[in-house]
Amino acid sequence: VLTVDDDIQTLRYVRNALVEAGYTSFGTGDPAEADRLLSAEEPDLVLLGAIMPRTDGFALINRIAENTDAPVIFLSERDQDQDIAKAFEMGAADYIVKPFSANELVARIRVALRGQSAQAKDEHEESYLLRDLRINFAERRVTVDGRPIKLTATEYDLLTELSNNAGRVLTHDHLLQRVWGPTYEGDSQLLRTYVKYLRQKLGDDASNPKYIFTEPRVGYRMARS
Numbered sequence: 001v002l003t004v005d006d007d008i009q010t011l012r013y014v015r016n017a018l019v020e021a022g023y024t025s026f027g028t029g030d031p032a033e034a035d036r037l038l039s040a041e042e043p044d045l046v047l048l049g050a051i052m053p054r055t056d057g058f059a060l061i062n063r064i065a066e067n068t069d070a071p072v073i074f075l076s077e078r079d080q081d082q083d084i085a086k087a088f089e090m091g092a093a094d095y096i097v098k099p100f101s102a103n104e105l106v107a108r109i110r111v112a113l114r115g116q117s118a119q120a121k122d123e124h125e126e127s128y129l130l131r132d133l134r135i136n137f138a139e140r141r142v143t144v145d146g147r148p149i150k151l152t153a154t155e156y157d158l159l160t161e162l163s164n165n166a167g168r169v170l171t172h173d174h175l176l177q178r179v180w181g182p183t184y185e186g187d188s189q190l191l192r193t194y195v196k197y198l199r200q201k202l203g204d205d206a207s208n209p210k211y212i213f214t215e216p217r218v219g220y221r222m223a224r225s
Contacts, residue, residue, distance in 0.1 A: 001109065002041060003027035004034045004060065005049030005075060010098070014047060014075075017102035023109070031055050038067045045093075045113055050076035050083065061090050071112040071153050075100075088197045093152040107181055112153050128163040130225045133202065133211055135163055144202055154179065155198050162212060162222035171219040195220060 003014045006029035018025035026041060028034050031054065037043070046064055048057040057074050064072055071093035076083065079097040087095045093112040096105065128135040132145040140156060142149040151159065157179045162170065172191055176184045184190065195212065198204075204211045213221045 001025050001045050001047060002034065002037055002043035002070075003047040003075075004031070004057075005029060005047070006052040006054075007049065010049070010075065013102075014105065017105050018109075020102065021106045031060055034060070035063065035067070038064065042068070043070055045070050045109060046072045047109075048072050048074055048092075050074045050078065050087070050095075058086060058090060061087075061092065065091060073108060073112055084193065085197075088152075088193065091150070091152060093154055104183075107183060111157070111180055114153055114157060128166070128225050130166075130223055131210060135159065142202075149201050151198070151201060155194060155201070158194055159198060162220060163225075166222045167224040169215045169219055169221045175219065 001018055001023050003011055003025065005011055005014075005027065008029070011027040011029065015025045015027060026037060026043075027047075028037060029049075029052070031052075038046075046068070048060060048064070050057040057072075057076075061072055064070075072091065073094040073096060074087045074092050075096050075098060077098045084095045094108050096108060126136070126138055128137070134143045135141075136143075137160065142151055142156070142159065158175065161175060161178050172188045173185050176187055176191055180187075180190070195214075196206075199206055199209070199212055202211055206214065209223075211223055213223065215221055
């Protein structure tokens with residue numbers, strides 16, 4: 001795991017948390033050094049400081065995406081909705097507000113690193129097809145009208161849970177527990193944010209949906225294929 005943050009205390013704290021959890025961790029506060037480490041170390045995930053003196057994570061994430069498919073998690077002192085929304089719009093897998101516990105950090109990293117979902121492979125059919133939306137579970141590939149849709153690991157897991165239960169209403173807490181884990185029960189705002197950006201990527205209009213339907217005060221339902 002590569003951490004890019006100018007705060008020395010954050011780098012030290014993250015490194016200790018990740019090493020304790022069994023991960024290999026390396027970090028830097030220098031964007032140029034981050035480019036070198038991306039190439040040399042080929043990290044499985046990048047933790048990216050949202051605010052740094054010479055640049056910021058929003059400027060770096062596109063450069064990172066050009067060099068790796070590894071998920072990116074933002075680390076930030078700011079919890080404004082516009083910053084969180086911007087991070088997800090730019091392809092971030094998650095957004096963690098400082099200060100955070102080691103347990104929270106490791107839990108969110110594990111979610112983002114879930115590259116091959118066991119439930120998608122072992123419990124479900126090979127693909128889901130509805131109108132122009134196709135989900136190939138074996139390849140973790142999503143297309144709309146033949147056009148590949150790039151999803152974060154968490155967005156894909158959310159879409160998988162919905163599509164594998166197509167026709168059923170899944171409650172907020174069900175989705176939060178299945179996709180994020182039991183510690184996120186009750187965090188409906190997190191779920192709404194992910195559903196919003198998932199719909200945008202799929203071209204699904206919330207006011208006139210084709211794929212993901214909102215069940216007010218209850219949860220969400222995916223249309224049957």
